[in-house]
Amino acid sequence: MDHYEELKNICEGRITAAPAELCCYAADGSQIKGKPDYVVFPKTTDEVSQVLAYANKHLIPVTTRGAGTGLAGGAVPVRGGILLDMSQMNQILSIDINDIQVTVEPGLVADKLNETLKPYGFFFPPDPGSAATCTIGGQISSNASGMRCVKYGTTKNYVLDLEVVLADGTVIHTGTNCLKSSIGYDLSRLYVGSEGTLGVITKAVLKISPLPKFRKLIMISFPSPENAGLSVSRVFAAGVVPSACEILDKTSVSILTKLDPDVIFPRDGDVVLFEVDGSSKNAVDESAELLASACEEISSSILITDDPVKMKEIWDARRLLGAAVSKLDPTKTRIYVGEDLGVPIQKLPQMIAKVYEITNEIGITPMIYGHVGDGTVHVGLFIDVLDKDEWKKLDIAADRLHLAAIELGGTISSEHGIGAARGMYMEKQCGSAFGVMKAIKKTLDPNGILNPGKLGLS
Incomplete structure (x- = not known):
């Protein structure tokens, strides 16, 4: 056929099956590779439904892709088959300020949504570093968060209802347009973070x-x-909930200062960027002073500013960090493995110490940054990609980092997802609950066509 x-x-x-075009869909931001047989560009729910019904009938794997900014291989078609490029389903269908909600298609770029909402005085809070290019569908599928998750939460906190096409082409709605609802199983939460597997x-x-x-901003x-x-738990103990809380270790700061020698960063230590916000200037000022006071005893320097130019410069520099790592050593490349650890906030000092212990023993260069306000520790590891021995060191370091996070009661993925990169840790991370996940997958996708090879499910 x-x-x-x-x-x-x-x-x-x-649709395309041109070899050169298929190669463009063979990777995301990770090291995972896998080329599709066809790339299809649906424009409607009905088209998606027909494609899935056809694929299910003929047992063809289907992988869904937004912008391909993921860091765990979630959108990579590791078993070939059909790749659904959702970029043409990119509309804002409605904005309802009275009910504080919007209805959007999955291919909409995150920043485009916030640009449209700004004149209304509203925003969609989840703020991943890739917001200028990532799509809403990708954010939902990976439960993305970002720099302001400590106060505003992650994507799952903002999903009221999803229209979802099941493996056999059936179309369902998972929730309602109400701000709260108690109607049995929370199917919306089930699909948030499911990475296209359901x-x-x-x-x-x-x-x-x-x-x-x-x-x-308090730097x-x-x-x-x-x-x-340690500063994070001190800030919370002082009764302050910052809207953002980002760590940049000495290596991260040195990268940014090499990129731009005039950037406003201290040169004498590890840095945490805190931000407080609100509707009252007095309340924001008070929070900033309380926060600074809570950290004064253990800090080297403190800068407080509400200058929008300075704040933009600092946050723009933070966003560039992942792309600026070549400034550290042009012969080495940052590889996205073991990069998305999360631990309880009180365990942050232990996790940070563990990162340095592991990488020093193995002999590999790390940098640490991330949204420590919710316990996220991003670890950047650098290697010479032409050196096979360094690849071996990288794999050993990543394995030990993942296991260390689990041992501290943490998680192997705080916000980037499991994809094809971390599936081998799912049973250890989830215990007997992993069997429940497999049962749900089998029920909703009995032929296993939806994003096979992901989440350790197949």
Whole structure:
């Protein structure tokens, strides 16, 4: 049977099997590789439904892709088959300020949504570093968060309803347009973070929030990374919930200062960037002072500013960090493995110390940054990609880092997802609950066509 012609008819010619174009879909931001046999560009829920029904009938694997910014291989078609490129389903379908919600298609770029909401005085809070390019569907599928998750939460906190196409082509809705609902199993939460293994999201109803009127940034340097990690629990103990809380270790700071020698960062230690926001200037000022006071005893220097130019410069520099690592050593490349650890906040100093212990023993260069306000520790590991021995060191370091996070009561993935990169740790991480996940997968996708090879499920 000519699958190409059948799929071409379903999507009115929006398909490609050209080898050069297929290569463009063979990777995401990770080291995972896998080339599809066809790339299909649906424009409607009905087209997605027909494609899945056809694929299910003929046992063809289906992988869904937004912008391909993922760091765990979640959108990589490791078993070939059909790749659904959702970029043409990219509309804002409605904005309802009275009910503080929007309805969007999955291919909508995250920053585009916030640009549209800004004149209304609202925003969609989840703020991943890739917000300028990642899609809403990708955010939902990986439960993305970002720099302001400590106060505003992750994507799952904003999903009210999803339109989802199941493996056999059936279309369901997982929730309601109400701000709260108690109607049995929370199917919306089931699909958030499922990475395309249980269905394809074609619409989303999302809660939005008012933009804060006042913001203040507090940049604090510390004499050791352990002190930097300790600062987070001190801030919470002082009764302050910052809107953002980002750590940058000495290596991270040195990268940014090499990129731009004039950037406003202290040169004398590990740095934590805190931000407080709110609707009252007095409340924001008070929070900033309380926060600074809580860290004063263990810090080296403190900068407090509400200058929008300075704040933008600092946050822009933070966003560039992942792309600027070549400034550390042009002969080495940052590889995204073991990079998304999470631990309880009180265990942050221990996790940070463990990162340095493991990498020093193995002889590999790390940098630490991330959203420590919710316990996230991003670890950047650098190697010469032409050196096979360094690849071996990398794999050993990543394995030990993942196991260390689990041993500290943490997680192997705080926000980047499991994809094809971390599936081998799922049983150890989840215990007997992993069997429940497998049972759900088998029930909703009995033929195993939806994003096979992901989450350790197949």
